[in-house]
Amino acid sequence: xxxxxxxxxxxxxxxxxxxxxxxxxxxxMIIFDLGxxxxxxxxxxxxxFTMPTKSVQKELIKTCLLPEIKTSKRQKxxxxxxxxxxxxxxxxxxxxxxxxxxxxxxxDHSGFVTLLRSDLNIHMGSMSELIYSSNIExxxxxxxxxxxxxxxxxxxxxEPRLKISKFHDGMEIxxxxxxxxPYSVDHSxxxxxxxxxxxxxxxxxxxxxxxxHGPAQNLSKKFEDRLKxxxxxxxxxxxxxxxxxxxxxxxxxxxxxHELIEKSFQLGNKLAIIEVKxxxxxxxxxxxxxxxSLNSIIAITxxxxxxxxxxxxxxxxxxxxxxxxxxxxxxxLFTKGRFMRWxxxxxxxxxxxxxxDDKAIINPKERTVLLDSGRFxxxxxxxxxxxxxxxxxxxxxxxxxxxxEDRFINSLALYGLIVYRLHSSGHATPLDLMRFVNExxxxxxIPIHTEHPEAFHELFKDITNVVIPExxxxxxxx
Numbered sequence: 001x002x003x004x005x006x007x008x009x010x011x012x013x014x015x016x017x018x019x020x021x022x023x024x025x026x027x028x029m030i031i032f033d034l035g036x037x038x039x040x041x042x043x044x045x046x047x048x049f050t051m052p053t054k055s056v057q058k059e060l061i062k063t064c065l066l067p068e069i070k071t072s073k074r075q076k077x078x079x080x081x082x083x084x085x086x087x088x089x090x091x092x093x094x095x096x097x098x099x100x101x102x103x104x105x106x107x108d109h110s111g112f113v114t115l116l117r118s119d120l121n122i123h124m125g126s127m128s129e130l131i132y133s134s135n136i137e138x139x140x141x142x143x144x145x146x147x148x149x150x151x152x153x154x155x156x157x158x159e160p161r162l163k164i165s166k167f168h169d170g171m172e173i174x175x176x177x178x179x180x181x182p183y184s185v186d187h188s189x190x191x192x193x194x195x196x197x198x199x200x201x202x203x204x205x206x207x208x209x210x211x212x213h214g215p216a217q218n219l220s221k222k223f224e225d226r227l228k229x230x231x232x233x234x235x236x237x238x239x240x241x242x243x244x245x246x247x248x249x250x251x252x253x254x255x256x257x258h259e260l261i262e263k264s265f266q267l268g269n270k271l272a273i274i275e276v277k278x279x280x281x282x283x284x285x286x287x288x289x290x291x292x293s294l295n296s297i298i299a300i301t302x303x304x305x306x307x308x309x310x311x312x313x314x315x316x317x318x319x320x321x322x323x324x325x326x327x328x329x330x331x332x333l334f335t336k337g338r339f340m341r342w343x344x345x346x347x348x349x350x351x352x353x354x355x356x357d358d359k360a361i362i363n364p365k366e367r368t369v370l371l372d373s374g375r376f377x378x379x380x381x382x383x384x385x386x387x388x389x390x391x392x393x394x395x396x397x398x399x400x401x402x403x404x405e406d407r408f409i410n411s412l413a414l415y416g417l418i419v420y421r422l423h424s425s426g427h428a429t430p431l432d433l434m435r436f437v438n439e440x441x442x443x444x445x446i447p448i449h450t451e452h453p454e455a456f457h458e459l460f461k462d463i464t465n466v467v468i469p470e471x472x473x474x475x476x477x478x
Contacts, residue, residue: 002306005201005477006072007234010035013471015241017108019449021206022097024362024474025094025145025199028176029077030204031069032195036111037218040065043294046404054085056115059144066112069097072474083148088161091117099123099175101182103208104192105132105279114149118161123173125182126166127191127316131279133160134307138278155271169193183226184219184436185210188426189321194223202233202477205442209238211425212432213249215282215321218465220428227440234477235442239450240427242306248424254286257390261369262294264388264418270364272296272388273417278373281311283392285322285373286329296367299334302343303373309346328353333360334360334370336381375408378415385416392422403419434459446475 004026011018023030044063045051054057060066069077078091081164101123102110110132113122124132135151146169149163156281167173169184177200183194187209197204205227210220227235261272284304291298300308308324317323324330332354339347347355359383360368377391389412411418428436437445437460445464447456457466467475 003201003476003478005199006474007446007477008070008072008472008474009044009446009448009469010067010069010202010472011035012238013040013469014119014420014453016449016452018067019109020069020104021448022198022237023178023204024072027096028178028199029071029099029437030178031097031100032114033103033109033208034100034116035109036107036463038108042217042350046355049294051141053142053147054144056080056083056144060115062203064377066115068472070472071096072476075243076203077321079117079120079147081117083144086420088148090119093119094164099180101180101195102128102132103194103206104128105135105188105415106209107187109208111145113149114145116162118163120162121175122164122358123180123189125165125184125193126168127311127319128189128193129164129166130310130314130316131189131191131307133164134310136305137281138306140340164327168424169191171414180250183223184216185223186214186216186218186220186306187211187212188283188411188424189277190216190281196214196226203230204234204477205440206237207237207238209240209427211428212436213424213429220357222356222438224436232440232442232445234444235437235440236446236448237437239428239429239447239452239456241425241432242447242450243354243452243455244428246375246423246425247429250282250286250344252424253283253392253424254290257287257392258290258293260390260420260422261296261388264386265294265296265349265367267379267386269384269386269388270367270416271361271370271383272368273283273348273361273370273383274390274392275303275375276392278307279280280393281307281320281324282322284371285325287369287392288325291369292330294369296368296369297360299360299368300325301334301370301372302346304371305331305333305350306346309349312475316418331371334372345432356438378411378417382415383417388421389416389417390422391419401455438463444477 006024008022019033019035064348080091099121103130151159172181179198181196185194191248194207212220296412334356447453453468
């Protein structure tokens with residue numbers, strides 16, 4: 001008797017990042033996440049010098065960067081648009097799959113969403129959609145993925161091509177024969193979700209990326225408690241840190257940052273630059289608190305300000321544990337070079353906000369903490385020697401960073417900047433993963449987003465059926 005339910009992984013198999021999962025139940029299908037595999041990307045492209053900009057076929061399909069999604073019956077799904085430098089071409093045939101769910105906006109989970117055909121139902125949490133769209137709207141590069149976000153790939157386009165449905169915690173979403181229920185989890189970006197999926201033949205859960213040691217760890221615990229009640233047939237669980245534990249909390253990052261910046265100021269230095277993702281609102285809040293406690297000027301780049309402004313205007317601030325910094329009262333705006341349109345609009349909306357230029361960095365008169373969402377270019381704006389540079393990026397380099405780390409550190413050393421790394425992982429520790437799986441007790445366990453799937457087999461083979469996935473190989477759910 002043929003089985004009705006299959007799970008197929010097209011990314012995140014034996015590696016960190018690039019998650020893409022197809023769930024089938026009879027004729028119903030859903031994709032969970034559609035992320036970039038940055039290790040694969042680096043085989044063909046080097047940011048920012050060579051990136052895919054002109055041809056979906058030549059640059060993304062021929063290189064096998066864009067996952068080819070096939071059903072358990074080996075039917076290729078016509079999911080993507082085509083673009084060869086002039087116009088966006090939608091597929092001419094219907095697609096039996098109609099729903100795509102995204103756990104959170106990090107590119108290794110959402111990076112290829114913009115390639116999807118426009119008649120699909122794309123689902124994201126409200127905060128995830130805000131951060132996802134903000135990241136694209138403020139990007140200065142013109143990669144294919146960014147171009148195809150817009151209806152027309154032209155400089156003055158302002159209307160997104162895709163319509164994204166927004167969900168919230170506990171909302172039941174019916175998709176043909178499948179019911180999807182999103183649950184909030186703690187991660188290094190607000191608005192991250194795991195999912196429970198109810199089909200006619202199985203109850204399935206997918207964790208997305210999560211942790212139990214962040215400011216919103218109670219969300220992950222509530223998700224765990226819910227899964228314990230579900231009597232799960234299948235658990236698809238991320239294992240970024242499996243086998244290699246990373247001890248550190250957001251509280252420790254804040255404490256260490258305070259000590260380092262205070263010590264640097266005591267030595268006579270007047271500038272601390274902190275590299276932090278514009279989407280990591282918890283970390284941004286922490287550094288603003290540190291800077292305030294040290295009576296220093298707090299400056300943020302326009303990209304950080306753009307997301308904070310958008311959160312404020314959306315009304316989503318109340319969903320954040322510590323809210324967001326006030327753009328006028330708490331921080332100043334650091335700008336340099338020519339403004340893009342979104343930057344001009346931001347400055348016009350906040351014309352009473354104090355603006356700092358290159359001079360405040362080259363020769364700071366007062367103690368200043370600058371929060372920068374990108375890699376600071378010391379060749380363009382050179383800080384005083386001895387200035388503190390803190391790298392505080394909560395994702396692994398192989399997931400989110402496309403830069404050459406060694407070259408960047410060399411440039412900082414050349415001008416005498418003092419570099420520290422402060423980090424708290426956005427992913428569950430090995431011991432938390434062990435406790436989580438033992439508590440949830442699924443009948444089938446599928447590890448994803450991990451370099452050590454064999455560790456899951458060894459640890460849990462006595463309590464559950466551990467299936468180590470193979471890429472593009474359907475896993476039957478009995």
